[in-house]
Amino acid sequence: MINEKIKRVLNNNRCTLLGVGPMSKNCVDAAIEVSNYYECPIFLIASRRQIDSAEYGGGYVENWKTNDFANYVIKKDKKGMIILSRDHGGPWQNENEKENNLSLKLAMDSSKRSFECDIMSGFQKIHIDPSVDIHGKISVENVLDRICELYEFCWEKSKNLGTEIIFEIGTEEQSGSTNSQEELDYTLEKLNAFCSNNKITPPTFVVIQGGTKVMETRNVGTFGLPIRVKNEIPPEIQLPKMLEICDQHHIFMKAHNTDYLSNEALSWYPKLGIHAANIAPEFGVAETIGILDLLKSIERTDLIDTFLEISLNSKKWDKWMLNDTVATDEDKAIIAGHYIFSTEDFKTLKKDAMKTCNSKNINMDNFLKKCVKESIIRYIKCFRLDTLK
Template sequence: MRGLLRTRNDYKCVINGVMEEIITMNKMNIREVIDKIFTLEETGFRTTLLGIGPMSRNLIVASLELAKEKDFPILFIASRNQVDAKELGGGYVCNWDQQGFKEAIEEIAKEVDFTGLYYLCRDHGGPWQRDNERNSHLSEAAAMELAKRSYLEDLIHNFDLLHIDPTKDPYVMGKSIAMDVVINRTIELIAYVENERKLRQLPEIGYEVGTEETNGGLTSQENYELFIRQLTTKLSKRGLPSPVFIVGQTGTLTRLTKNVGEFSYNSSKLLADTAKKYEVGLKEHNGDYLEDYIILDHPSLHITAMNVAPEFGYIETKAYLELVRLEEKEVENGRLEHPSNLKRVMSEEAVNSGRWKKWVIGDDVHLSVEAILAEEELTETICEICGHYTYENEEVKREITTLFANMKTLGIDGNRYILDKIKNSIDRYVQCFNLQGLTSKLLN
């Protein structure tokens, strides 16, 4: 297995008019992975791939450590707000652009001696997918142009899977976007990427289409199949590749630290069977916080992959806050003299960021920063769900350093505690999705 994974092919890539040579892993591409999973299903084997939102560097370390221990492939799914080109505003995760994201994962893989399969994936790429683009009500032409520039950076930096999602249209609010508009935008974006890929003589990549959002119009099995059929037919006529995944609405919805949706077994089975008719895998989004009895059933329902992101950010932040609780206790006991101010600093930064508006429910979305900070319980809740947005803040980083120094005084490796809490959270999905040993099965 390792010999195969370390074999390399040379690809020529034209960047800014200059022919450059890049070295890339001769690994199974994402299409080959899905085809092999479909083949394994015929033998009775069932699994569901896990898409992990890269909420922090720690999450990537924990993911690769666990994947090495349990021999499974990882999909790292980065939204445009998380990772994007500097000229488009960059990303809030470690200030990474596509190159920084790619190089960081390569560096971490070397650090933990991971030689298995991982895939760089764009989650919700497309027009208006950055908060500032949508809030600015950019024109369709301007938003599509920025989406193409973002996808080009993805392509140049060896992303394996691109999610084409043109449904975040600020001019269509409260109703579904017409299916033909979604299809035409999707085809335009895939055609653009494919043209650029061929010009640069880059290897084939995979595409994910559709959305879990209700305004995408794919909430019924009938519309879901109509979308796949019309899209794949038009792609074929233009000589463009069919998608690897299509996103389906299974009833999930993440708010605060819960999945407030209602997972539908019947809908999920219908959507999965429909997708497979067209040799496409069903991709579920918003899988965070689902109970074990639900995710245990995903492989048997033929849900090919599921994305989880905010849950892992919540787990990491909760781990920091647990160390803060210990720190506070040991200050009271006289064993520590200089406590960190991590909880206060992280809470204030999380509230001031305004990013909590995406996750709260009801009238709380209209609360002012001052009103939230005046309520201790609500402030703590927002810190828990949005703390990960603050990890790159310099003051937050200083307080984490102080916290870890205090833990070291107590004989505790604070960072190791954080990593293990994240690994335990990921491992729940590894077990329920029957992922252990999957890489070896794919390659043998």
């Protein structure tokens, strides 16, 4: 049913479906409310670092375990518009598997247990991404073998449970450039043959790197940059060609790292026929900026300083910085803000802020949710999802 639903929406409407990273509880609530209001499906795309099963101690978002997160969403999603999705599932996609230096066999087994928990919790879309290997570089053939093994495992599990899941495949390196057409064609051909031989429904989405890359709070990929990058096929050639290949293999194209593009650039996603796109850190940053604005408006600059300090010290901003960064400490703290929402330090700070908010008749979470909703609605409109109702 989920597969048919997605196909019906995409075949009958020129739109781009939205994947929202569950950056926080407020972000999850915002996504649910927006999808229910516009009656458009939204994928809540949880990475293993954000939300994982109890075996791994959950993730950094609300300290939720997979089933807590799923139960929360299913209960709140009155119109059933949210598609619970695993983003980048696979071996070594959880920090524990890296820190414990797991072997291939153990990492594959571990990721299978994580997938099993997803499926049992009610996830409907599984992105299999075995592109990470902490023991060395892996060939396309090895990636394919691992995809097939995990695909078959998930398929069997869902069949045994009597549930339906859809699949997203594809590796994504946040390169900001493009992946090769030959590689895409080869991967899809092999995977379709595997599915056909095993009487398994083929994948619904494939991740295509179409010239987007998020650094700091900007998209520095080639999609929004109308000039050439050396040794890269320009996106104006690459994207139509990749879409042609997707059409030939009857699979939908999904873009990742679409954050921070301009409205003009985003409006080209549905026009170009890009079927779905993921956005994550932008929503976390929207909430962080909301927190800072709110603390300023209630004249709690002492809490602003504390928040910035906790966030900066987390060093979670590090992986997002440009080599030639000119970012200030405040900029860095804003980039890392959402990673600390579940820490005890932040919870204490928030309690304090809420007291002041309550005395001024401000509902802090409603305010923050509104900030994230505005950010999500920008995508809903640019992707033409506001016309589905």
